[in-house]
Amino acid sequence: MLFSTPGSYQPFFILRDERGECCFFLTSELISNLNSYFEPPPRRCGLEHALGILSLSTKYEVVYLKRRALSHLATAYPSTLDGWRNRLDFSTFQPISEYCIPYARTNIPKSLSVLKILNQVGATWLLPAAFYECCKYDLKDLITNPAWMDGFDDGLKNTILIGYNKQVQEARRILRFLHCPPNGNCGQPSVCLEVRRQHADSSFSSWDMNDPFSIWDAGDWDLLEEMCGPCIVASKRIHAEDCAELWNRLPSLYNLPTWEKMMELRDSSML
Ligand SMILES: [Zn+2]
Numbered sequence: 001m002l003f004s005t006p007g008s009y010q011p012f013f014i015l016r017d018e019r020g021e022c023c024f025f026l027t028s029e030l031i032s033n034l035n036s037y038f039e040p041p042p043r044r045c046g047l048e049h050a051l052g053i054l055s056l057s058t059k060y061e062v063v064y065l066k067r068r069a070l071s072h073l074a075t076a077y078p079s080t081l082d083g084w085r086n087r088l089d090f091s092t093f094q095p096i097s098e099y100c101i102p103y104a105r106t107n108i109p110k111s112l113s114v115l116k117i118l119n120q121v122g123a124t125w126l127l128p129a130a131f132y133e134c135c136k137y138d139l140k141d142l143i144t145n146p147a148w149m150d151g152f153d154d155g156l157k158n159t160i161l162i163g164y165n166k167q168v169q170e171a172r173r174i175l176r177f178l179h180c181p182p183n184g185n186c187g188q189p190s191v192c193l194e195v196r197r198q199h200a201d202s203s204f205s206s207w208d209m210n211d212p213f214s215i216w217d218a219g220d221w222d223l224l225e226e227m228c229g230p231c232i233v234a235s236k237r238i239h240a241e242d243c244a245e246l247w248n249r250l251p252s253l254y255n256l257p258t259w260e261k262m263m264e265l266r267d268s269s270m271l
Contacts, residue, residue, distance in 0.1 A: 018052070040068045041075055041092045047110065050093065051117050058121040067270055070123055077114070077129035079259060079266075081247040084129055084213065096133060108137055109147035115156055123269070125262035131254040135164040136211050159254050164210060166253045170246055171212040175203050177238040185230035192231045199223055212246060 038045060038053060054069035056062075076087050076095035087095050096107045096114075111134045118126050134142070142148060148157070178200035182189040208215050216239060224232060251259060 018055075038065065038068060040071050044092050045072050047076075047093045047096070047114070051113060054121055054123075055117050066121075070126070070270065073114075073118070073123070073126055077118075077126040077133075079125055079128075079263065081213070081244060084132075084247075104137065105141040105145065108142055108145040111137070112145075112147045112152055112156075115160075116153060119153070119156060122265075124256055125259075125266040127256055128250045128254060128259075131160065131163050132167070132213075132250065134160055135167045136208075139164060139210075163254045167210045167212060170253070171209045171215045172204070174212040174215060174239070174242050174246065175200065176242065177235040178203065180235070180238060183228075183230045183234040187228050187230075192227045195224055195226050213243060 038049070050069045050072040053065050054073065057065035057069060072092050075083075076091035076093065078084050078087065078090070083090060088097060096110055111130070114130050115127070115134055118124075118130055142160070178196045180196075182192045186192050203215065221232070221236065224235065227235070248259065251257060251262065256262065257265075
């Protein structure tokens with residue numbers, strides 16, 4: 001972008017960056033003292049807005065804008081399972097969440113852009129949720145999208161494809177409570193076993209096998225209402241424990257450091 005002012009001796013400068021990113025960044029930088037153009041959370045912003053400012057504030061070392069952009073992005077790409085499950089409420093922008101409906105594929109370029117920029121600026125603690133989001137798309141839609149085919153980073157592509165396969169495997173593990181033997185206090189073992197078996201069969205053919213945290217959601221417990229009380233309690237406990245355990249291991253699905261190490265990096269980056 002070229003900026004100039006009238007007059008022979010007025011300075012001008014050239015930024016060889018994306019036009020949209022420049023507009024967000026320069027507006028934030030030039031008028032941040034005049035109004036609330038890019039305030040930190042809980043103020044609202046836009047995803048492209050936060051990404052553009054993150055990219056250029058890192059490049060031009062405007063630390064306070066980088067911190068704000070990272071804070072906004074962390075509301076939709078959290079480091080906790082609770083944050084992930086409630087991202088529609090917590091996020092300061094509209095998170096990418098429309099999957100498995102006809103227009104979902106239109107969001108693929110956004111998810112790839114999130115991964116690309118977070119990776120470029122070294123915000124690794126935001127990457128597990130971003131990779132998870134990306135691996136929720138239909139695989140064919142993902143790898144045939146122009147944003148994937150036209151120069152997207154090969155290393156990120158490999159991580160996504162490997163992570164995709166692992167997420168499907170993890171979904172099977174998350175449903176293991178449907179295969180557990182009846183609870184020791186079960187009063188109707190044959191009934192409880194049959195209820196589990198029926199729903200295990202239907203769940204394993206589910207369309208969201210690449211989304212282990214959603215493949216069995218809160219409303220699905222109603223499907224098991226014919227089971228006895230002790231079996232339902234035991235099933236909910238096993239499911240909750242397995243989800244928490246998977247979240248703890250989530251970075252390893254994408255060849256990232258542990259949450260603990262990434263939190264140390266986050267804390268040092270946000271000082
Ligand atoms: Zn039972």
